[in-house]
Amino acid sequence: MENITITxxxxxxxxxxxxxxxxxxxNYGFAGEYPEQQYIRLTARDENGRLLGGLRSFVxxxxxxxxxxxxxxxxxGSGLGSRLLDEAERQAIELGAKNAKLETFEWQAPAFYQKHGYKEYARIDDYAPxxxxxxxKKLLAR
Structure with missing residues (x-):
């Protein structure tokens, strides 16, 4: 193990x-075979092509x-965030997802996610000063 380089x-x-x-x-030796990671990438634009939002996730x-x-x-407040989240969850279920998880800062959107059925399971205080x-996390509908 003496001649190992890390680059x-x-x-x-x-x-x-x-x-x-x-x-x-x-991992297969412990969890059995499972599908490779699948990406869900959503983008929302208005009629002029302006980027209004999006979602990046994976299963x-x-x-x-x-x-x-x-x-x-x-x-x-227009419902766009809900539409993006709902579509990601729908696609994830099609890909076999049974649960969803995320992290969010207190100034971002905990209440939004709670409204959509997400429950807090851990918190790190003073993560950002x-x-x-x-x-x-959330159990996805089946």
Missing amino acids: AATPEELRSGELGRKLRHY FLYWLSIEVLFVEADVR GFYLVSM
Whole structure:
């Protein structure tokens, strides 16, 4: 173990997916075989092409993981965020997801997600100075 070097992954190594495949095959011994990670990427634009919001997420091990949900300030309250979330959950269920999870700061949208059935299961106080980060999850409808 003396002659091991650690370097930044090359673009080719990233494209190959070899490291992820190795981990997935290791996991199969514990969790059984499961589908590869599937992405759900949604974008909302108005009739002029203006980006109003979007959602970035993926399904892995039957969980929808929401990474980003953003709606421009001037269209918040219009239902766009709900539409994006509902569509992501619908697609995730089609991909086999049984649950959903996300993280959000207290100044962002905990109340929005609670309105959509998400429940807090963990909190890190002072994650950003003076603000907590909350982890939330939801059982998806079947």
